[in-house]
Amino acid sequence: MMQIYALCCGFLEFDRHTFFPDQAPGTRMTIPVSSYLLIHPKGRVLFDTGVHRQAITDPIGRLGERRATRLTVRSQVGDDVVCQLARLGMRPTEITHVINSHFHFDHCGGNEFFPQATFLVQSREMERARGPDNPYEPRDFDHPLHYQLVDGDYDVFGDGQLVLIPTYGHTPGHQSLWVRDGQATQLVLTGDACYTQEHLDRDVLPQSVWNADAMSHSLTTLRNLRDTHGTTLFYGHDSGQWQAIRHAPESLR
Numbered sequence: 479m480m481q482i483y484a485l486c487c488g489f490l491e492f493d494r495h496t497f498f499p500d501q502a503p504g505t506r507m508t509i510p511v512s513s514y515l516l517i518h519p520k521g522r523v524l525f526d527t528g529v530h531r532q533a534i535t536d537p538i539g540r541l542g543e544r545r546a547t548r549l550t551v552r553s554q555v556g557d558d559v560v561c562q563l564a565r566l567g568m569r570p571t572e573i574t575h576v577i578n579s580h581f582h583f584d585h586c587g588g589n590e591f592f593p594q595a596t597f598l599v600q601s602r603e604m605e606r607a608r609g610p611d612n613p614y615e616p617r618d619f620d621h622p623l624h625y626q627l628v629d630g631d632y633d634v635f636g637d638g639q640l641v642l643i644p645t646y647g648h649t650p651g652h653q654s655l656w657v658r659d660g661q662a663t664q665l666v667l668t669g670d671a672c673y674t675q676e677h678l679d680r681d682v683l684p685q686s687v688w689n690a691d692a693m694s695h696s697l698t699t700l701r702n703l704r705d706t707h708g709t710t711l712f713y714g715h716d717s718g719q720w721q722a723i724r725h726a727p728e729s730l731r
């Protein structure tokens with residue numbers, strides 16, 4: 479069975495209304511930021527790289543004044559992808575592949591620390607990130623890294639165990655990771671295609687949406703995987719689920 483680790487990349491606090499626009503502003507909520515490490519016989523794969531560690535000590539310097547007033551970084555020193563790998567006795571150079579679900583700052587902030595890895599990103603996402611008026615921060619992703627662009631479904635090692643699935647909508651080229659390493663074991667790392675179980679159960683979209691129809695479609699796909707195929711979903715920012723699962727250095731399962 480593939481070893482999987484959930485890496486704590488800190489916590490962010492902001493108004494609950496941004497997550498659930500159908501609820502009135504004024505209540506704060508704190509959400510986890512995560513990265514996952516998957517150890518496959520052919521490579522060590524990271525799914526997302528969290529927020530850059532500079533944001534822990536210098537949030538305004540890293541995130542900018544506008545974003546830093548909208549949200550509060552609630553992370554401790556050590557809540558970043560490189561420190562979390564170190565807890566497993568692993569160096570960044572040992573990571574062979576990085577998958578970015580998308581290019582928001584809390585999913586690719588640690589990209590620069592993996593210059594040896596192959597980065598798997600949907601070409602639609604890169605196109606948006608390189609295009610005009612995009613909401614992305616070049617400091618997070620725009621480094622001399624080995625980006626391999628993919629379109630839609632992509633089987634990372636060609637054996638069906640790790641498959642990228644397009645879950646567009648939150649951003650133009652958002653992707654999730656489908657993991658299947660046994661007859662009965664199927665799980666999906668949703669990224670921000672679904673922030674929390676509540677979004678899935680109540681069929682709510684968050685404030686941050688590129689295309690609502692596409693995101694609803696992705697949410698339906700994930701719901702079908704869970705309800706029809708018994709797939710376990712690991713949500714992008716679900717604090718309840720995060721508290722219930724095991725984190726590195728313990729393995730997820």
Ligand SMILES: [Zn+2]
Nearest residue numbers: 582584670714
């Ligand atoms: Zn996010």
